[in-house]
Amino acid sequence: MLSMKNFYVAFGVLAISMPLVFCSSSGQEQAKHEKKQDVNLNPNPEDSILTLIAVGDIMLGTNYPSAAYLPANKGNILEPVRDILRNADLTFGNLEGTVLNEGGDVKQCSDPSKCYAFRQPDYLVDYLQDSGFDLLSLANNHMGDFGNAGRINTQRVLKVKGIKYAGLETCPWDTIHVNGKVIGMTAFAPNSGCLKLNDYNKALEVLAELKKISDLVIVSFHGGAEGRTRTNVTRKTEEFVGENRGNVYEFAHLMVDNGADIVLGHGPHVTRAIDCYKGKFITYSMGNFATYGRFSLSGVSGIAPIYKLYINKHTGDFIKGEVVSIQQLGEGGPTVDPNKQVLAEIKRLCAMDFPEVLWQINEDGTFKLK
Numbered sequence: 001m002l003s004m005k006n007f008y009v010a011f012g013v014l015a016i017s018m019p020l021v022f023c024s025s026s027g028q029e030q031a032k033h034e035k036k037q038d039v040n041l042n043p044n045p046e047d048s049i050l051t052l053i054a055v056g057d058i059m060l061g062t063n064y065p066s067a068a069y070l071p072a073n074k075g076n077i078l079e080p081v082r083d084i085l086r087n088a089d090l091t092f093g094n095l096e097g098t099v100l101n102e103g104g105d106v107k108q109c110s111d112p113s114k115c116y117a118f119r120q121p122d123y124l125v126d127y128l129q130d131s132g133f134d135l136l137s138l139a140n141n142h143m144g145d146f147g148n149a150g151r152i153n154t155q156r157v158l159k160v161k162g163i164k165y166a167g168l169e170t171c172p173w174d175t176i177h178v179n180g181k182v183i184g185m186t187a188f189a190p191n192s193g194c195l196k197l198n199d200y201n202k203a204l205e206v207l208a209e210l211k212k213i214s215d216l217v218i219v220s221f222h223g224g225a226e227g228r229t230r231t232n233v234t235r236k237t238e239e240f241v242g243e244n245r246g247n248v249y250e251f252a253h254l255m256v257d258n259g260a261d262i263v264l265g266h267g268p269h270v271t272r273a274i275d276c277y278k279g280k281f282i283t284y285s286m287g288n289f290a291t292y293g294r295f296s297l298s299g300v301s302g303i304a305p306i307y308k309l310y311i312n313k314h315t316g317d318f319i320k321g322e323v324v325s326i327q328q329l330g331e332g333g334p335t336v337d338p339n340k341q342v343l344a345e346i347k348r349l350c351a352m353d354f355p356e357v358l359w360q361i362n363e364d365g366t367f368k369l370k
Contacts, residue, residue: 023155023164023165023166023171023173023174048312048313048314049310049311049312049313049319050089050090050178050179050181050183050216050310050311050312050313051087051088051089051090051308051309051310051311052088052089052090052091052092052218052262052307052308052309052311053084053085053087053088053090053091053092053132053306053307053308053309054091054092054093054264054283054286054306054307054309055085055091055092055093055094055286055289055290055304055305055306055307056093056094056266056271056285056286056287056288056289056304056305057093057094057096057140057266057269057286057287057288057289057290057291058093058094058095058096058128058136058289058290058291059095059096059097059118059120059142059290059291059292059294059295060076060077060078060120060124060127060128060290060292061077061120061121061124061292061293062097062117062118062119062120062292062293062294063101063102063119063120063121064106064117064118064119064146065117068293069292069293069294070121070292070293071292071293071331071333074123076127076130077127077290077292077332077333077334078127078128078130078131078290078333078334079127080333080334080335080336081131081306081324081326081334081335081336082130082131082132084306084324084336085131085132085133085306086131086132087308088132088308089178089179090134090135090176090178090183091131091132091133091134091135092133092134092135092136092137092185092218092220092264093128093133093135093136093137093289093290094136094137094140094220094222094266094286095128095136095137095138095140095143095154095165096118096140096142096291097118097119097120097142097143097145098118098119098120098142098143098144098145098146098150098151098153098154099120099121099122099124099125099150099153099154099157099158100119100120100121100122100146100149100150100153100154101121101122101153102119103146103149104119104145104146104147104149104150105146105147105148105149106145106146106147107144107145107146107147116142116294117142117145117146118142118145118294119145119146119150122153122157125157125158125161125163126161128161128163129161129162129163133163134163134164134176135163135164135165135166135174135176135185135218136158136163136164136165137165137166137167137185137187137220137222137264137266138151138154138155138165138166138167138168138171138187138194139166139167139168139187139188139189139191139194139195139197139220139221139222140167140189140191140194140222140266140267141189141190141191141222141267143167143168143191143193143194144191144192144193151168151170151193155168155171164176164185166185166186166187166220167186167187167188167189167194167195167220168193168194168195169193169194169195170193172186172195172206173185173186173206173209173210175210175213175214179313181215181216181313182213182214182215182216183214183215183216183217183218184210184211184213184214184216184217184218185217185218185219185220186206186207186210186217186218186219186220187219187220187221187222188203188219188220188221188222188223188251189221189222189223189267190222190223190243190244190245190246191222194222197221197222197223197245197246197251198244198246200251200254203251203254203255204254204258207219207255207258207259207260208258208259211259215313216261216262216311216313216316217259217260217261217262217316218260218261218262218263218264219252219255219260219262219263219264220263220264220265220266221246221248221251221252221263221264221265221266221267222265222266222267223238223245223246223248223251223265223267224238224245224246224248224265224267224268224272224284224285225238225239225240225245225268226240226245226267226268226269226270227240227268227269227270228270228298228299228300228301230268230270231268231270231271231272231300231345231349232272232273232349232352232353233248233249233272233273233275233284233349233353233354234249235247235249235250245267248265248284249284252265252275252277252282252284253277253282256277256278256280256282257278260280261280261311261316261317262280262281262282262309262311262316262318263280263281263282263283264283264286265282265283265284265285265286266285266286266287267285268285268287269285269287269288269295269301270285270287270288270300270301271285271286271287271300271303271304271305271342271345271346271349272284272285272349272353273346273349273350273352273353273354274346274350274354274359274367275354275357276318276357276359276369279315279316279317279318280316280317280318281309281311281318281321283307286304286305286307287300287301287303287304287305287342288301288302288304288328288332289304289306289326289334290328290332290333290334291328291332292331292332292333293331293332295328295332297328297329297332300345302327302328302329303325303326303327303328303337303341303342303345304326304327304328304334304342305323305324305325305326305342305343305346306323306324306326306334307321307322307323308321308322308323308324309321318369319368320366320367320368321366321367321368322365322366322367323342323343323346323361323365323366323367324336324365325337325339325340325341325342325343325365326342327341327342340363340365343361343363343365346361347359347361357369358370
Protein backbone atom coordinates (compact mmCIF):
# COMPACT_ATOMS: atom_id res chain seq x y z
CA MET A 1 0.00 0.00 0.00
CA LEU A 2 1.31 3.45 -0.90
CA SER A 3 1.79 5.53 2.26
CA MET A 4 0.74 9.18 2.36
CA LYS A 5 4.40 10.15 2.58
CA ASN A 6 5.28 8.18 -0.52
CA PHE A 7 2.20 9.56 -2.31
CA TYR A 8 3.53 13.07 -1.90
CA VAL A 9 7.04 12.04 -2.87
CA ALA A 10 5.75 10.37 -6.00
CA PHE A 11 3.49 13.34 -6.79
CA GLY A 12 6.42 15.73 -6.50
CA VAL A 13 8.58 13.59 -8.76
CA LEU A 14 5.92 13.52 -11.46
CA ALA A 15 5.34 17.24 -11.13
CA ILE A 16 8.95 18.29 -11.71
CA SER A 17 10.45 15.18 -13.34
CA MET A 18 13.14 14.67 -10.72
CA PRO A 19 14.62 11.36 -9.55
CA LEU A 20 12.93 9.84 -6.51
CA VAL A 21 14.63 11.05 -3.33
CA PHE A 22 13.10 10.17 0.02
CA CYS A 23 13.06 12.38 3.09
CA SER A 24 15.59 11.98 5.84
CA SER A 25 13.94 9.06 7.59
CA SER A 26 10.91 6.81 7.75
CA GLY A 27 9.77 8.79 10.77
CA GLN A 28 6.42 9.76 9.27
CA GLU A 29 5.03 6.25 9.29
CA GLN A 30 6.42 5.70 12.80
CA ALA A 31 4.84 8.94 13.91
CA LYS A 32 1.46 7.89 12.58
CA HIS A 33 1.50 4.89 14.90
CA GLU A 34 3.16 6.53 17.91
CA LYS A 35 1.25 9.82 18.15
CA LYS A 36 -0.80 9.83 21.32
CA GLN A 37 -2.71 12.15 23.59
CA ASP A 38 -1.26 13.06 26.99
CA VAL A 39 -3.36 11.84 29.89
CA ASN A 40 -1.33 13.28 32.79
CA LEU A 41 -3.87 15.44 34.61
CA ASN A 42 -1.30 17.08 36.91
CA PRO A 43 1.83 17.62 34.84
CA ASN A 44 4.95 19.21 36.24
CA PRO A 45 5.15 22.62 34.49
CA GLU A 46 8.77 21.94 33.51
CA ASP A 47 7.67 18.71 31.83
CA SER A 48 5.27 20.70 29.65
CA ILE A 49 7.95 22.80 27.97
CA LEU A 50 9.62 22.21 24.63
CA THR A 51 12.61 24.43 23.84
CA LEU A 52 13.45 25.38 20.27
CA ILE A 53 16.40 27.36 18.98
CA ALA A 54 15.79 29.01 15.61
CA VAL A 55 18.16 30.90 13.33
CA GLY A 56 17.99 32.31 9.83
CA ASP A 57 20.16 31.87 6.76
CA ILE A 58 23.13 29.49 6.83
CA MET A 59 25.78 29.32 4.12
CA LEU A 60 29.07 28.17 5.63
CA GLY A 61 31.22 28.85 2.55
CA THR A 62 31.17 28.02 -1.15
CA ASN A 63 33.76 26.53 -3.48
CA TYR A 64 32.01 28.18 -6.45
CA PRO A 65 33.16 30.19 -8.31
CA SER A 66 36.36 29.79 -6.30
CA ALA A 67 37.58 27.94 -3.21
CA ALA A 68 38.72 31.35 -2.01
CA TYR A 69 35.15 31.77 -0.74
CA LEU A 70 35.67 28.98 1.80
CA PRO A 71 36.98 29.63 5.33
CA ALA A 72 40.72 28.99 5.49
CA ASN A 73 41.96 25.58 6.62
CA LYS A 74 38.45 24.11 6.63
CA GLY A 75 37.49 26.52 9.40
CA ASN A 76 34.20 26.18 11.31
CA ILE A 77 32.47 29.56 11.51
CA LEU A 78 29.84 28.15 13.90
CA GLU A 79 32.36 27.41 16.66
CA PRO A 80 31.87 30.73 18.57
CA VAL A 81 28.14 30.01 19.06
CA ARG A 82 28.23 26.20 19.15
CA ASP A 83 27.27 25.83 22.80
CA ILE A 84 24.38 28.29 22.43
CA LEU A 85 22.97 26.37 19.46
CA ARG A 86 23.12 23.06 21.31
CA ASN A 87 21.22 24.35 24.35
CA ALA A 88 17.66 23.34 23.37
CA ASP A 89 15.50 20.31 22.64
CA LEU A 90 15.50 21.22 18.92
CA THR A 91 17.62 23.50 16.74
CA PHE A 92 16.39 24.84 13.39
CA GLY A 93 17.94 26.83 10.54
CA ASN A 94 17.55 27.63 6.84
CA LEU A 95 20.25 26.00 4.69
CA GLU A 96 20.84 28.69 2.06
CA GLY A 97 22.57 26.71 -0.65
CA THR A 98 23.34 23.22 -1.86
CA VAL A 99 25.80 20.70 -0.43
CA LEU A 100 28.00 19.42 -3.23
CA ASN A 101 31.75 18.94 -3.59
CA GLU A 102 31.93 19.56 -7.32
CA GLY A 103 29.96 19.52 -10.54
CA GLY A 104 26.25 20.16 -10.93
CA ASP A 105 24.47 22.36 -13.45
CA VAL A 106 25.00 25.91 -12.24
CA LYS A 107 21.96 28.15 -12.59
CA GLN A 108 21.79 30.72 -15.36
CA CYS A 109 20.85 34.30 -14.48
CA SER A 110 19.47 37.07 -16.66
CA ASP A 111 21.58 39.57 -14.71
CA PRO A 112 25.01 38.04 -13.90
CA SER A 113 25.83 40.94 -11.56
CA LYS A 114 23.04 39.74 -9.25
CA CYS A 115 23.68 36.03 -9.72
CA TYR A 116 25.06 34.13 -6.76
CA ALA A 117 25.38 30.34 -6.68
CA PHE A 118 26.33 28.54 -3.46
CA ARG A 119 28.00 25.11 -3.43
CA GLN A 120 29.00 24.04 0.08
CA PRO A 121 31.41 21.07 0.28
CA ASP A 122 30.13 18.00 2.13
CA TYR A 123 32.48 18.45 5.09
CA LEU A 124 30.70 21.66 6.16
CA VAL A 125 27.66 19.60 7.21
CA ASP A 126 29.83 18.09 9.96
CA TYR A 127 29.79 21.53 11.58
CA LEU A 128 25.99 21.71 11.44
CA GLN A 129 25.78 18.30 13.08
CA ASP A 130 28.33 19.24 15.74
CA SER A 131 26.40 22.44 16.51
CA GLY A 132 23.25 20.45 17.23
CA PHE A 133 21.09 21.25 14.21
CA ASP A 134 18.10 18.89 14.09
CA LEU A 135 15.89 20.53 11.46
CA LEU A 136 16.77 22.41 8.27
CA SER A 137 14.57 24.10 5.71
CA LEU A 138 15.63 23.43 2.12
CA ALA A 139 12.91 25.70 0.71
CA ASN A 140 14.78 28.71 -0.64
CA ASN A 141 16.05 30.31 -3.83
CA HIS A 142 19.53 28.77 -3.60
CA MET A 143 18.65 25.09 -3.18
CA GLY A 144 18.43 24.82 -6.98
CA ASP A 145 21.74 26.58 -7.68
CA PHE A 146 23.33 23.36 -9.00
CA GLY A 147 20.28 21.55 -10.34
CA ASN A 148 19.21 18.04 -9.46
CA ALA A 149 22.73 16.98 -8.50
CA GLY A 150 22.82 19.64 -5.79
CA ARG A 151 19.41 18.79 -4.39
CA ILE A 152 20.10 15.06 -4.35
CA ASN A 153 23.52 15.30 -2.72
CA THR A 154 22.28 17.79 -0.11
CA GLN A 155 19.62 15.32 0.98
CA ARG A 156 22.06 12.40 0.91
CA VAL A 157 24.57 14.12 3.18
CA LEU A 158 21.95 15.41 5.61
CA LYS A 159 20.46 11.93 5.83
CA VAL A 160 23.87 10.42 6.63
CA LYS A 161 24.39 13.03 9.37
CA GLY A 162 20.93 12.45 10.87
CA ILE A 163 19.64 15.98 10.23
CA LYS A 164 15.96 16.22 9.27
CA TYR A 165 14.93 18.49 6.39
CA ALA A 166 11.84 19.54 4.45
CA GLY A 167 10.48 21.95 1.87
CA LEU A 168 11.18 20.30 -1.49
CA GLU A 169 8.41 19.02 -3.73
CA THR A 170 10.06 15.60 -3.43
CA CYS A 171 10.26 15.93 0.36
CA PRO A 172 7.48 18.18 1.65
CA TRP A 173 7.82 17.36 5.34
CA ASP A 174 9.51 15.28 8.00
CA THR A 175 9.00 14.47 11.66
CA ILE A 176 11.19 14.12 14.72
CA HIS A 177 10.47 12.61 18.15
CA VAL A 178 11.31 14.85 21.11
CA ASN A 179 10.28 14.50 24.75
CA GLY A 180 7.49 12.07 23.96
CA LYS A 181 6.09 14.27 21.18
CA VAL A 182 6.08 13.99 17.41
CA ILE A 183 7.19 17.31 15.95
CA GLY A 184 6.42 17.84 12.27
CA MET A 185 8.10 20.38 10.00
CA THR A 186 7.30 21.65 6.54
CA ALA A 187 8.68 24.60 4.57
CA PHE A 188 7.68 26.80 1.63
CA ALA A 189 9.30 29.18 -0.87
CA PRO A 190 8.31 30.73 -4.21
CA ASN A 191 11.12 28.91 -6.02
CA SER A 192 11.47 26.01 -8.43
CA GLY A 193 11.57 22.58 -6.80
CA CYS A 194 10.16 23.87 -3.49
CA LEU A 195 6.73 23.67 -1.93
CA LYS A 196 5.17 26.87 -3.26
CA LEU A 197 4.66 29.72 -0.82
CA ASN A 198 1.93 31.23 -3.00
CA ASP A 199 -0.05 28.03 -3.58
CA TYR A 200 -2.28 28.25 -0.54
CA ASN A 201 -4.41 25.24 -1.48
CA LYS A 202 -1.36 22.99 -1.66
CA ALA A 203 0.06 24.48 1.52
CA LEU A 204 -3.15 23.75 3.40
CA GLU A 205 -3.23 20.22 1.99
CA VAL A 206 0.33 19.54 3.17
CA LEU A 207 -0.35 21.08 6.59
CA ALA A 208 -3.50 18.99 7.05
CA GLU A 209 -1.64 15.76 6.29
CA LEU A 210 1.23 16.70 8.60
CA LYS A 211 -1.20 17.51 11.42
CA LYS A 212 -2.54 13.96 11.22
CA ILE A 213 0.83 12.48 12.18
CA SER A 214 2.24 15.20 14.46
CA ASP A 215 1.57 16.56 17.91
CA LEU A 216 3.08 19.95 17.05
CA VAL A 217 3.84 21.46 13.64
CA ILE A 218 6.56 23.93 12.66
CA VAL A 219 6.01 25.80 9.39
CA SER A 220 8.95 27.57 7.79
CA PHE A 221 8.83 29.97 4.85
CA HIS A 222 11.36 31.76 2.65
CA GLY A 223 9.62 34.90 1.48
CA GLY A 224 9.46 38.67 1.38
CA ALA A 225 11.58 41.18 -0.51
CA GLU A 226 15.32 41.34 0.15
CA GLY A 227 17.66 44.06 1.31
CA ARG A 228 18.55 46.53 4.03
CA THR A 229 15.50 48.68 3.26
CA ARG A 230 13.08 45.73 3.51
CA THR A 231 12.96 45.26 7.26
CA ASN A 232 9.24 45.94 7.63
CA VAL A 233 6.36 43.47 7.38
CA THR A 234 4.10 45.23 4.88
CA ARG A 235 1.08 42.91 5.19
CA LYS A 236 0.99 43.06 1.37
CA THR A 237 2.38 40.96 -1.47
CA GLU A 238 6.09 41.71 -1.86
CA GLU A 239 8.14 41.56 -5.06
CA PHE A 240 11.88 41.36 -5.62
CA VAL A 241 13.63 41.52 -9.01
CA GLY A 242 10.33 40.74 -10.69
CA GLU A 243 9.49 37.72 -8.53
CA ASN A 244 6.39 37.40 -6.36
CA ARG A 245 7.83 36.78 -2.88
CA GLY A 246 4.44 36.36 -1.24
CA ASN A 247 2.37 38.08 1.40
CA VAL A 248 4.21 36.62 4.38
CA TYR A 249 1.84 38.11 6.97
CA GLU A 250 -1.17 36.55 5.26
CA PHE A 251 0.63 33.23 4.80
CA ALA A 252 1.80 32.98 8.42
CA HIS A 253 -1.65 33.77 9.82
CA LEU A 254 -3.26 31.30 7.42
CA MET A 255 -0.93 28.57 8.66
CA VAL A 256 -1.76 29.29 12.30
CA ASP A 257 -5.48 29.41 11.51
CA ASN A 258 -5.14 25.89 10.13
CA GLY A 259 -3.07 24.30 12.86
CA ALA A 260 0.56 25.45 12.72
CA ASP A 261 2.11 25.92 16.16
CA ILE A 262 5.29 27.85 15.25
CA VAL A 263 6.03 29.83 12.07
CA LEU A 264 9.66 30.62 11.22
CA GLY A 265 10.45 33.03 8.40
CA HIS A 266 13.61 33.85 6.47
CA GLY A 267 14.52 35.25 3.07
CA PRO A 268 14.89 39.07 3.26
CA HIS A 269 18.49 38.76 4.61
CA VAL A 270 17.57 41.19 7.40
CA THR A 271 15.81 40.67 10.70
CA ARG A 272 12.10 41.49 10.86
CA ALA A 273 9.59 41.79 13.69
CA ILE A 274 8.08 38.96 15.70
CA ASP A 275 4.37 38.31 16.12
CA CYS A 276 2.15 36.25 18.41
CA TYR A 277 -1.13 35.24 16.80
CA LYS A 278 -3.68 33.09 18.62
CA GLY A 279 -0.96 32.21 21.11
CA LYS A 280 1.47 30.98 18.41
CA PHE A 281 4.91 32.47 17.78
CA ILE A 282 5.76 33.91 14.36
CA THR A 283 9.02 35.42 13.19
CA TYR A 284 8.96 36.99 9.73
CA SER A 285 12.70 36.92 9.10
CA MET A 286 15.74 35.92 11.15
CA GLY A 287 18.32 37.54 8.89
CA ASN A 288 21.80 36.40 7.92
CA PHE A 289 22.91 34.07 10.69
CA ALA A 290 26.05 32.34 9.36
CA THR A 291 26.82 33.42 5.81
CA TYR A 292 30.43 33.38 4.71
CA GLY A 293 32.20 35.11 1.88
CA ARG A 294 29.47 36.00 -0.61
CA PHE A 295 27.03 38.11 1.40
CA SER A 296 26.83 41.83 2.05
CA LEU A 297 27.03 42.10 5.84
CA SER A 298 27.07 45.84 6.41
CA GLY A 299 24.55 47.53 8.68
CA VAL A 300 21.41 45.56 9.52
CA SER A 301 22.46 42.80 7.11
CA GLY A 302 25.23 41.78 9.51
CA ILE A 303 23.18 41.39 12.69
CA ALA A 304 20.74 38.59 13.53
CA PRO A 305 19.07 36.81 16.44
CA ILE A 306 19.44 33.37 17.87
CA TYR A 307 15.93 32.77 19.22
CA LYS A 308 15.32 30.34 22.05
CA LEU A 309 11.60 29.66 22.34
CA TYR A 310 9.80 28.01 25.22
CA ILE A 311 6.68 26.31 23.90
CA ASN A 312 3.92 24.41 25.72
CA LYS A 313 4.46 20.98 24.21
CA HIS A 314 0.83 19.96 24.82
CA THR A 315 -0.84 22.99 23.18
CA GLY A 316 1.89 24.54 21.03
CA ASP A 317 1.37 27.90 22.69
CA PHE A 318 4.24 30.34 23.12
CA ILE A 319 5.34 30.77 26.76
CA LYS A 320 8.44 32.96 26.61
CA GLY A 321 11.61 33.49 24.63
CA GLU A 322 15.21 34.67 24.64
CA VAL A 323 17.25 36.54 22.04
CA VAL A 324 21.01 36.14 21.77
CA SER A 325 22.24 38.98 19.56
CA ILE A 326 24.90 38.02 17.05
CA GLN A 327 26.94 39.94 14.51
CA GLN A 328 28.96 38.94 11.47
CA LEU A 329 32.16 40.84 10.82
CA GLY A 330 34.62 40.71 7.92
CA GLU A 331 33.93 37.75 5.64
CA GLY A 332 31.24 36.47 7.98
CA GLY A 333 30.59 34.05 10.80
CA PRO A 334 28.43 34.59 13.89
CA THR A 335 29.82 35.95 17.15
CA VAL A 336 27.90 37.24 20.15
CA ASP A 337 27.30 40.98 19.83
CA PRO A 338 28.03 42.76 23.14
CA ASN A 339 26.11 45.80 21.91
CA LYS A 340 22.94 43.76 21.29
CA GLN A 341 22.17 45.64 18.09
CA VAL A 342 19.60 43.17 16.79
CA LEU A 343 17.70 43.19 20.08
CA ALA A 344 17.20 46.94 19.69
CA GLU A 345 16.20 46.40 16.05
CA ILE A 346 13.59 43.79 17.01
CA LYS A 347 12.11 46.12 19.64
CA ARG A 348 11.95 48.96 17.11
CA LEU A 349 10.32 46.86 14.40
CA CYS A 350 7.78 45.26 16.75
CA ALA A 351 6.62 48.68 17.92
CA MET A 352 6.34 49.84 14.29
CA ASP A 353 4.80 46.79 12.61
CA PHE A 354 2.84 45.06 15.39
CA PRO A 355 1.76 47.66 17.97
CA GLU A 356 -1.27 45.48 18.73
CA VAL A 357 0.99 42.68 20.02
CA LEU A 358 2.03 43.72 23.52
CA TRP A 359 5.56 42.41 23.78
CA GLN A 360 7.72 42.86 26.86
CA ILE A 361 11.26 42.72 25.46
CA ASN A 362 13.90 43.13 28.16
CA GLU A 363 17.48 44.35 27.94
CA ASP A 364 18.82 40.90 28.85
CA GLY A 365 17.16 39.47 25.72
CA THR A 366 14.25 37.74 27.43
CA PHE A 367 10.80 38.44 26.06
CA LYS A 368 7.17 37.49 26.63
CA LEU A 369 3.70 38.88 26.20
CA LYS A 370 2.65 41.47 28.76
